[in-house]
Amino acid sequence: MKLEAQWVVGFTDGRGRFHVEVAPQPGTEDGVQVRPEFSIVRPPEDAQLLHALKAYFGVGVVRNDHDGRLAYRVRNVRHLHDVICPFFMKHTLRSRTHVAFLKFRRVVRMMMEDAHHEPDGLEAIRRIAAEMDVGRSR
Amino acid sequence: MKLEAQWVVGFTDGRGRFHVEVAPQPGTEDGVQVRPEFSIVRPPEDAQLLHALKAYFGVGVVRNDHDGRLAYRVRNVRHLHDVICPFFMKHTLRSRTHVAFLKFRRVVRMMMEDAHHEPDGLEAIRRIAAEMDVGRSR
Numbered sequence: 128m129k130l131e132a133q134w135v136v137g138f139t140d141g142r143g144r145f146h147v148e149v150a151p152q153p154g155t156e157d158g159v160q161v162r163p164e165f166s167i168v169r170p171p172e173d174a175q176l177l178h179a180l181k182a183y184f185g186v187g188v189v190r191n192d193h194d195g196r197l198a199y200r201v202r203n204v205r206h207l208h209d210v211i212c213p214f215f216m217k218h219t220l221r222s223r224t225h226v227a228f229l230k231f232r233r234v235v236r237m238m239m240e241d242a243h244h245e246p247d248g249l250e251a252i253r254r255i256a257a258e259m260d261v262g263r264s265r
Numbered sequence: 266m267k268l269e270a271q272w273v274v275g276f277t278d279g280r281g282r283f284h285v286e287v288a289p290q291p292g293t294e295d296g297v298q299v300r301p302e303f304s305i306v307r308p309p310e311d312a313q314l315l316h317a318l319k320a321y322f323g324v325g326v327v328r329n330d331h332d333g334r335l336a337y338r339v340r341n342v343r344h345l346h347d348v349i350c351p352f353f354m355k356h357t358l359r360s361r362t363h364v365a366f367l368k369f370r371r372v373v374r375m376m377m378e379d380a381h382h383e384p385d386g387l388e389a390i391r392r393i394a395a396e397m398d399v400g401r402s403r
Contacts, residue, residue, distance in 0.1 A: 128359060130359070131271045132271075133269045133270075133271035133272040133275065134271040134272070134274055134275035134278075134359065135275060136272055136275060137271065137272035137273060137274060137275025137276035137277075137278070137279065138275035138276070138278050138279045138359075138360075139275075139279075140272075140275070140276050140279065140314075141275065141276045141277075141278065141279015141280040142279040142280070169360070170361070172360075172361040173360050173361055176278075176359055176360055179359070221266060221268070221272065221276075221314055221317075222276075222307070222310075222311050222314055223308070223310040223311055
């Protein structure tokens with residue numbers, strides 16, 4: 128299955144999620160772990176489509192998610208920085224997902240500069256992450 | 266906002282719904298009404314996008330839906346037959362929505378031939394409609 132860039136943008140406008148989790152990580156120097164993630168979750172009938180997305184970007188994994196669904200996920204910060212973010216900068220999202228993407232990109236760039244290991248940087252990331260998920264349930 | 270065909274296909278793969286309702290309609294000759302509908306429901310932040318879709322196809326309406334969301338809907342059988350179905354025949358959907366679309370198109374074509382006013386035709390449409398929504402909730 129060969130995908131086109133505009134199809135990928137449209138599908139991401141429909142089903143894509145840009146998310147940053149700031150999770151407690153006891154025993155580490157920072158005490159927390161910052162986990163950015165680009166994901167698309169679909170029912171198992173669309174397994175082939177998720178694998179086509181993985182092949183399209185050349186990064187990420189397709190794994191089982193909740194409720195028998197499948198997820199295409201990219202969590203590697205370098206892959207997000209070098210592949211996912213440049214793609215969606217070149218091919219602009221048309222929905223409100225674009226707003227979440229721009230915040231997500233800020234966090235990924237800060238992480239590439241190791242800002243999440245500084246108290247100020249971590250606090251800024253926390254604020255951005257908290258803004259990103261507003262209204263997602265709709 | 267200018268949309269491209271592949272974006273429209275990708276967004277429909279993500280959020281589009283092809284549905285046929287066979288509803289009781291007391292007092293009419295058939296006793297039922299067959300209502301095919303192509304729709305995309307999104308939160309109010311994406312109002313501009315739904316209006317861009319309406320402008321792209323040149324048919325349908327944008328209206329309030331449940332829970333403060335907005336819906337782009339095409340219900341006119343001739344518009345479905347002349348505009349929506351040819352578009353998605355030319356630009357193939359990549360997800361399982363394609364399967365629902367092919368069933369939907371069969372119903373729309375049957376309705377253009379007035380098959381829904383014959384008992385056999387109506388029974389066939391009922392069967393197709395019942396198959397279409399399987400698994401939609403995921």
